[in-house]
Amino acid sequence: MPTRPSGALSGRRVLELADEKGAYCGKLLADLGADVIKLEPPGGDPSRRTPPTIQAGSGREESLSFLYLNTSKRGVTLDLQRSEGRELFEKLASSADLVIEALAPGTLESLGLGYESLRQANARLVLTSISGFGQTGPHRAFRSSDLVASALGGSMAVTGDETDPPVRLAGSQAHVAAATVAAASSLIALLSSSVRGEGQHVDISVQEVVASVSHICGVGKWLDDGIVPKRQGTGLFASVPSGAYPCRDGSIYLMVNRPLHWKALAQWVHEATGNQEILDPMFEGPSSNRLPYREFLDLFISDLMSRLSVEEAYRDGQSRHIAVTPVHSAAAVAADPHLESRGFFEEVDHPMVGRLTYPGAPYRHSKTPWRIYRCAPSLGQHNREIFCDELGLSEAAVQELQAGGVI
Amino acid sequence: MPGGDGSSGEPAQALAGLRVVEFSAAMAGPWIGRFLAWCGAEVIRVESRSRPDVVRLYVPPWNPDLGIQPRLSPWFTDWNAGKHFVTLDLRQPLAVDLAKRLVARSDIVIENYSAGVMGKLGLGYEELQQVNPGLVMLSSSGFGDTGPCRRYVTWGPNIEALSGMSRLSGFPSRECTLTQYAYPDAISALHGLVAVLAALDYRHRGGGGQYINLSQYEATVAGFGHVMMEYLALKQEPEKMGNRSRRAAPHGCYPCRGEDRWCAISVATDSEWESFCSVLGRPEWRGEPRFASLAARLEHAEVLDAEIATRTLMRTDYELMTALQEAGIAAGVVQTAEDLARHDAHLAARGFFEQIEHMAKGVVTATGIPLGLSGTPGCSGRAGAGEGQDNDSVFGSLLGMTPEEVERAVAAGAIEPADEP
Numbered sequence: 001m002p003t004r005p006s007g008a009l010s011g012r013r014v015l016e017l018a019d020e021k022g023a024y025c026g027k028l029l030a031d032l033g034a035d036v037i038k039l040e041p042p043g044g045d046p047s048r049r050t051p052p053t054i055q056a057g058s059g060r061e062e063s064l065s066f067l068y069l070n071t072s073k074r075g076v077t078l079d080l081q082r083s084e085g086r087e088l089f090e091k092l093a094s095s096a097d098l099v100i101e102a103l104a105p106g107t108l109e110s111l112g113l114g115y116e117s118l119r120q121a122n123a124r125l126v127l128t129s130i131s132g133f134g135q136t137g138p139h140r141a142f143r144s145s146d147l148v149a150s151a152l153g154g155s156m157a158v159t160g161d162e163t164d165p166p167v168r169l170a171g172s173q174a175h176v177a178a179a180t181v182a183a184a185s186s187l188i189a190l191l192s193s194s195v196r197g198e199g200q201h202v203d204i205s206v207q208e209v210v211a212s213v214s215h216i217c218g219v220g221k222w223l224d225d226g227i228v229p230k231r232q233g234t235g236l237f238a239s240v241p242s243g244a245y246p247c248r249d250g251s252i253y254l255m256v257n258r259p260l261h262w263k264a265l266a267q268w269v270h271e272a273t274g275n276q277e278i279l280d281p282m283f284e285g286p287s288s289n290r291l292p293y294r295e296f297l298d299l300f301i302s303d304l305m306s307r308l309s310v311e312e313a314y315r316d317g318q319s320r321h322i323a324v325t326p327v328h329s330a331a332a333v334a335a336d337p338h339l340e341s342r343g344f345f346e347e348v349d350h351p352m353v354g355r356l357t358y359p360g361a362p363y364r365h366s367k368t369p370w371r372i373y374r375c376a377p378s379l380g381q382h383n384r385e386i387f388c389d390e391l392g393l394s395e396a397a398v399q400e401l402q403a404g405g406v407i
Numbered sequence: 408m409p410g411g412d413g414s415s416g417e418p419a420q421a422l423a424g425l426r427v428v429e430f431s432a433a434m435a436g437p438w439i440g441r442f443l444a445w446c447g448a449e450v451i452r453v454e455s456r457s458r459p460d461v462v463r464l465y466v467p468p469w470n471p472d473l474g475i476q477p478r479l480s481p482w483f484t485d486w487n488a489g490k491h492f493v494t495l496d497l498r499q500p501l502a503v504d505l506a507k508r509l510v511a512r513s514d515i516v517i518e519n520y521s522a523g524v525m526g527k528l529g530l531g532y533e534e535l536q537q538v539n540p541g542l543v544m545l546s547s548s549g550f551g552d553t554g555p556c557r558r559y560v561t562w563g564p565n566i567e568a569l570s571g572m573s574r575l576s577g578f579p580s581r582e583c584t585l586t587q588y589a590y591p592d593a594i595s596a597l598h599g600l601v602a603v604l605a606a607l608d609y610r611h612r613g614g615g616g617q618y619i620n621l622s623q624y625e626a627t628v629a630g631f632g633h634v635m636m637e638y639l640a641l642k643q644e645p646e647k648m649g650n651r652s653r654r655a656a657p658h659g660c661y662p663c664r665g666e667d668r669w670c671a672i673s674v675a676t677d678s679e680w681e682s683f684c685s686v687l688g689r690p691e692w693r694g695e696p697r698f699a700s701l702a703a704r705l706e707h708a709e710v711l712d713a714e715i716a717t718r719t720l721m722r723t724d725y726e727l728m729t730a731l732q733e734a735g736i737a738a739g740v741v742q743t744a745e746d747l748a749r750h751d752a753h754l755a756a757r758g759f760f761e762q763i764e765h766m767a768k769g770v771v772t773a774t775g776i777p778l779g780l781s782g783t784p785g786c787s788g789r790a791g792a793g794e795g796q797d798n799d800s801v802f803g804s805l806l807g808m809t810p811e812e813v814e815r816a817v818a819a820g821a822i823e824p825a826d827e828p
Binding site for chain 2: 006008009011012024028029032050051052054064065067068069132133134136137138139142143144145147148149150151152153154155156157158159160161164165166167168169170171173176177180181183184185187188189190191192194198199200201202203204205207208209211212213214215216217218219220221222223224225226227228229230231232233234236237239242244251252253255257258259261286288291318321322323324325326327328329330331332333334337338339341342344345353356357358359360361362363364365366367368
């Protein structure tokens with residue numbers, strides 16, 4: 001990765017033994033410049049087959065989510081059920097800064113590769129484990145999934161419409177949030193390890209991460225007002241008005257959180273629809289003043305929005321400093337001129353599927369720009385590079401491992 | 408439990424020794440500092456009475472007659488736990504100068520004012536890096552600090568709609584589906600935390616400071632980029648999956664006995680399906696061709712879900728979860744906030760919730776910080792406090808101002824008076 005400015009994490013080496021729960025963690029670190037080596041069983045990570053897929057020539061298909069979640073990584077295959085595979089893993093871990101794993105709790109220990117054994121060879125190593133419920137506690141062996149973690153973590157109870165069943169967010173957000181927390185916590189442990197010379201075991205529970213990211217509706221609010229938060233459609237419980245309102249050609253989302261914004265909205269409704277009642281000073285001030293009149297005020301606002309196109313509502317509302325945004329489809333996000341002007345989307349070449357457009361940087365570092373260093377690795381793509389060139393195994397030894405099904 | 412300033416002399420907390428200055432409001436900015444403070448960083452929050460944090464405008468719903476209660480918001484006190492509070496009227500040159508002196512003695516600045524505001528105040532990165540070349544500064548805003556919409560006003564739920572998340576989530580019968588917890592505030596704060604820590608790691612290894620800009624819109628899209636890929640590569644809107652999965656069936660949320668009680672269930676393999684039929688008391692489903700394989704169960708998902716619901720309605724949620732888990736099937740009660748705090752023995756055993764000291768309420772329960780740092784456990788410290796609560800210690804001890812200097816700055820209105828404790 002020479003010639004271009006280095007990434008913030010250039011020089012850090014990470015081993016990723018993760019499934020879909022943890023792949024985003026490795027991607028976050030890899031796109032920041034860390035050398036992330038994805039370890040897969042010889043048959044490949046099952047997420048390589050996650051639909052939808054795209055044709056990759058000669059009848060092969062590549063999973064689009066796999067392509068996205070594994071950018072900038074190198075890939076090797078390794079069978080941890082075999083002693084030769086475990087030896088290679090130990091060798092790699094002895095020179096790594098961080099190992100990310102998402103196996104069932106206790107699996108690494110049972111293979112003799114738990115934190116206590118790995119630290120013997122590398123005291124500075126950080127081991128980050130991502131699991132449904134964490135490494136300790138009565139539910140540590142419970143089976144999990146993105147859906148189950150969303151349920152037990154408390155986010156589903158407060159998502160969607162009150163007349164529907166509870167529902168989760170698109171794109172396995174319980175796993176994405178857990179992977180993001182895992183990346184942050186790994187970096188904290190690495191900083192601490194740099195100072196103290198001692199790594200640690202980071203224990204990420206997806207359930208706890210869900211409880212944390214949904215805590216606006218959590219125990220603090222409930223103990224404060226005595227109301228157990230439930231699903232409530234599109235309007236937020238504490239902000240009046242707030243919600244999705246239909247326009248002529250789609251919907252916008254509107255939210256009022258400051259007294260000043262209410263005045264601006266009331267004025268807009270008045271000017272555009274002739275409504276006088278909305279200017280009544282009894283509606284001014286904090287949201288709590290408007291809470292008893294929520295549905296009533298929604299009628300006035302709906303009257304305004306139904307006269308406008310999404311584009312008109314968006315531009316007019318924002319010119320009045322009111323938080324109005326379109327309810328975008330994926331196509332609208334892809335075509336958003338704002339994202340276009342910031343160059344958000346990235347083009348990445350893939351040897352089998354050609355050039356694809358990817359969502360880009362979640363943050364922009366001035367000195368060490370985020371970037372996609374390479375497309376997701378094919379299965380075992382870097383076996384030779386890593387086992388021969390870097391670990392010093394002979395060509396013959398690698399061929400033997402391959403023939404024996406170890407790699 | 409809490410590491411604090413261990414008596415061993417060695418700091419037990421991972422980020423002890425780091426100092427952070429925060430110019431922030433609501434959640435997307437403050438939540439980053441919350442995590443850093445939990446790990447032992449010293450976080451100084453600068454507030455201005457001329458532009459109060461929206462969360463300070465809290466009116467307790469249990470007694471609206473109390474009016475605005477800046478120190479009672481359960482969100483404010485949580486998002487700002489463990490921080491130090493100073494008040495500066497940043498419209499005054501002397502206040503800006505004091506803010507710069509704080510930044511000069513710090514490692515990190517986090518701000519989420521509207522894009523461009525810090526620059527107008529004379530506190531943009533250009534100015535701040537002159538007083539502190541090693542500074543790591545993060546600016547977070549809805550749209551980022553460039554582009555035609557950079558000055559637009561947004562809150563978390565706006566970003567949920569804008570990013571496509573609310574259209575892509577939920578049941579196909581709904582145009583859009585939103586969380587009650589402003590998910591983009593959380594997920595963009597977590598991305599901001601990663602960005603700051605990566606920059607610190609770079610600095611620690613000799614690379615120097617830098618500026619980071621974060622658009623909450625972009626961070627949220629990045630978090631479901633794998634769903635966006637379907638549109639970007641195939642030019643088709645991703646199907647709304649609701650609670651369904653393409654790789655598991657049954658996969659959903661099923662009603663249980665009682666009002667609004669539900670259990671989420673994921674059955675991934677055929678052998679799990681066989682066990683599932685037993686737990687539900689429907690062994691005859693095993694022989695049903697309609698349900699015999701994943702492909703068949705996916706094809707008949709509608710009828711399958713309806714059949715399952717008739718069985719789950721006869722069970723209580725926790726009993727059903729336990730029975731399914733004992734059979735090796737992923738299942739979980741749809742827990743409310745009350746369930747999490749009162750009925751989840753697992754979270755209790757892990758000590759997930761924290762009891763934290765609150766200046767007005769005594770002790771309050773806080774949702775845990777899920778960093779899982781087993782070697783350097785963190786702690787929340789004092790719940791978010793009153794405006795200017797730490798003016799004396801920060802301006803006196805940290806900046807070394809004499810009491811007379813502080814008084815003059817107060818008299819000039821640059822330092823705003825603290826809340827009565």
